[in-house]
Each structure stands twice: as structure tokens, then as C-alpha cells.
Amino acid sequence: MDAVVANYPTHHRDAISDDARRVRNALLERGLETPLIDNGLNREEKFQRISDAFTEITRTLGLDLTDDSLCDTPDRIAKMYVDEIFAGLDYGEFPKVAVIDNKMQVEEMVLIDDIDLVSTCEHHFVTIDGSARVAYIPGERIIGLSKINRIVRFFAQRPQVQERLTQQVLVALQTLLETEDVAITINATHYCVKARGVMDSNSSTRTTALGGAFKSIPSTRAEFLR
Ligand SMILES: [Zn+2]
Secondary structure, three states: OHHHHHHOOOOOOOOOOHHHHHHHHHHHHOOOOOOOOOOOOOHHHHHHHHHHHHHHHHHHOOOOOOOOOOOOHHHHHHHHHHHHHOHHHOHHHOOOOOEEEOOOOOOOOEEEEEEEEEEEEOOOOOEEEEEEEEEEOOOOEEEOHHHHHHHHHHHHOOEEOHHHHHHHHHHHHHHHHOOOOEEEEEEEEEHHHHOOOOOOOOOOEEEEEEOOHHHHOHHHHHHHHO
């Protein structure tokens, strides 16, 4: 167990970029930010507390943590939560986004389909597995296509509800691209539905958020949703 702790990266918290700050403010203004509190804990303190808490959970379930298959599980989960599946709670991890002037005068819709999306349901802390389609109509600014995937991933790496995740990506892109003309749709399977409760293995949930021309011009909306 100690080996995992020793290997835990002690990298410093990155300063929050101007882009991240603008996106956070835009979400706060619209009431779309994830409910967050600043508890003052650094990464190492979070890691240690989560590991301790999962030790308690596994013991409470009656599992033997001296077993060599289980002994590192609390540390593994702590590392996974802080550095991986919930890394998007830390705006220091917001992707570096190169937004550039639209010198090529691109005016047509830019659409990226089948963006892999793995998130976590905040009601049950189990996986949401799906894909996203994102489009925007370039105005003054254009963005590297891979950056859109990274922004989707950043907000997916939080405990989420799918509707909020959809809105957060919309507002983040509207803010960075300085245009309302952005659209996103997410189609996902919720493992809290598949693995428990009604145990429906085939249902999926689609959420859509439309801004600007995607909302007001039927043909633009239809082209995106097609
Ligand atoms: Zn759930």
C-alpha cells in the first residue's frame, strides 16, 4: 500500500488560466457550475482522505484488505478519483485552448461527431458511457478540433448529471469562441440504470443544448441533428 502512496505524484497545482477563469465565471453567471466548495485540501490531502474512507467502506462491506488482490484498492480508487475520473473538478487541469482568428473566413458549420464520452453519475457514482456531437459556426474565432474533445472530457471528468454536462460544454465553447452559435448533443448509457434499479440494459439518454443559429434557424438545427 505504501508503494502506491510513495508513487503518488506531488505535482504542484497549476495556476488557473484566463480561459478557465472565463469559463468558470460564465457557468457561475448562468447557474450551471457544478456545486463546488473550496475545502482547502491539496491533492495529497484529498488522496489520503479518500483512501482512508475507502478503507472504511471496504472493511464495512466485510472484505479482507489483507488479501493481496484487495490491499491496494483504497489507494487505487483515491488516485483514480483525484487524478483521473474527477480531475475536471480542478480548473488547474482545464485544457490549454488555442483559439485563433478566423483568417480563412470559414463560415460553414464545423461538426465533430462520435466524441468519446465517459463520465460518472453524481447520484450513484457509476459510469455514464456515451458519445457527443458538437458543432459551431465560426465567427471571429476558430478552435483546434482536438481541443473540443478535450473540453468535453474536462467536464465529463466530474460527478455529473447529463443535462448539466451538456450545458457546461455549450457555455464553455460559446465563451471561448465568442459566439452563441454552438450546439451539442450527448447520447449515453447510464450504468446506474443498466446495473441496478430497473436494470434496463438497452436504454440510452439523449440531451441537446442549442445556441444562437442552432436554436433560431430551423435548417441549421436540422443539419446539426440529422
Ligand atoms: Zn445514477
